[in-house]
Amino acid sequence: MKAHLLLEDGTLFTGESFGSEGEAMGEVVFNTSMTGYQEVLTDPSYANQFITMTYPLIGNYGISRDDHEALMPYAKGLIVREHATNPSNWRNENTISHFLKEHQILGISGIDTRMLTRRIRQNGTMKGIIATGSPTIAELTERLAQPLLTNQVEMVSTKSIHIAPSFGKRVVLVDYGSKYNIQRELVERHCEVITVPYDTSATDILKFKPDGILLSNGPGNPKSVPVSIATIQALLGKVPIFGICLGHQLLALACGADTRKMKFGHRGGNHPVKELRTGRTVITSQNHGYTVDETSLTGTQLEVSHRALNDETVEGLVHQTLPAFSVQYHPESSPGPLDSSYLFDQFIDLMEAFNQKGVALYAKG
Numbered sequence: 001m002k003a004h005l006l007l008e009d010g011t012l013f014t015g016e017s018f019g020s021e022g023e024a025m026g027e028v029v030f031n032t033s034m035t036g037y038q039e040v041l042t043d044p045s046y047a048n049q050f051i052t053m054t055y056p057l058i059g060n061y062g063i064s065r066d067d068h069e070a071l072m073p074y075a076k077g078l079i080v081r082e083h084a085t086n087p088s089n090w091r092n093e094n095t096i097s098h099f100l101k102e103h104q105i106l107g108i109s110g111i112d113t114r115m116l117t118r119r120i121r122q123n124g125t126m127k128g129i130i131a132t133g134s135p136t137i138a139e140l141t142e143r144l145a146q147p148l149l150t151n152q153v154e155m156v157s158t159k160s161i162h163i164a165p166s167f168g169k170r171v172v173l174v175d176y177g178s179k180y181n182i183q184r185e186l187v188e189r190h191c192e193v194i195t196v197p198y199d200t201s202a203t204d205i206l207k208f209k210p211d212g213i214l215l216s217n218g219p220g221n222p223k224s225v226p227v228s229i230a231t232i233q234a235l236l237g238k239v240p241i242f243g244i245c246l247g248h249q250l251l252a253l254a255c256g257a258d259t260r261k262m263k264f265g266h267r268g269g270n271h272p273v274k275e276l277r278t279g280r281t282v283i284t285s286q287n288h289g290y291t292v293d294e295t296s297l298t299g300t301q302l303e304v305s306h307r308a309l310n311d312e313t314v315e316g317l318v319h320q321t322l323p324a325f326s327v328q329y330h331p332e333s334s335p336g337p338l339d340s341s342y343l344f345d346q347f348i349d350l351m352e353a354f355n356q357k358g359v360a361l362y363a364k365g
């Protein structure tokens, strides 16, 4: 069956449907990872988005439940040049096509993804509508004028508290749409992980007597979760904080900085980032459409710790007097390079130092 993708700028692409039938609207973004399509599809930060993979063949090693980053995918659609119909891998349990159909996600293949990516790079991230069958362009254009949903964090965050028991540091993981691998990285370091809903109050979080708080990744504009800003402000200084992606943006807002939408964002497993303290460059896994506005850091107590080498945007922050740091990229990887997993060790060290001295590891002087 035919499927169509209409962009906000009027560009129409027609290909073959390989996912669910029907129609959906979403923000069209591109991801440059060569593999990892499963982790990408199940990363809750992609909620309500259409993902274009720039690598031309997707689905070649199938689907394996072990590689999911959440219980189910929250992306709205997958746009590819070619999808594999006959995957080969000893861990394979499903084809990409069946997987999309099972989860009511639209899939469109046979698309010139190089052209689509260039469009996004030229005109910025756009809304798009994917529809199977034979709708008219006028019908699609009319529906595309509808606004997109904005309450994604509420949709993907856990509704109840979960505990992964262990004997090490106790970490409260504030779930804005957390990827599984954040918890796995903490558990691997013997942390007891208490996952709480995104709108849990600071008082309730502190009742757990945590050694540290991890602010997770998550979908959408950080400014659409204002409840978290006051919560983070109430937690700052009381317990070490590590923010990842949306968590990094929320920490910045809580400290008085500002965020802005990027033209087309960073999504992929090949983004070089410089750690300013050491001068070392790491290759990182990224997925974000917003960024901390560097000019807004003036007058705050935040200092840039990491910077993107492609466009020099802020990739990491450290608080100058309180035990809090954050990164815009994904140290938990999944998919992508493992270069940055040391940041979880740094978080453990910070909790250790805070427990012993009650001071920030990175405090100046």
Ligand SMILES: NC(=O)CC[C@H](N)C(=O)O
Pocket (backbone or CB within 6 Å): 045, 216, 217, 218, 219, 220, 221, 222, 244, 245, 246, 247, 287, 288, 289, 290, 291
């Ligand atoms: N992966 C994330 O946490 C993404 C953060 C935010 N939704 C953004 O797009 O910038």
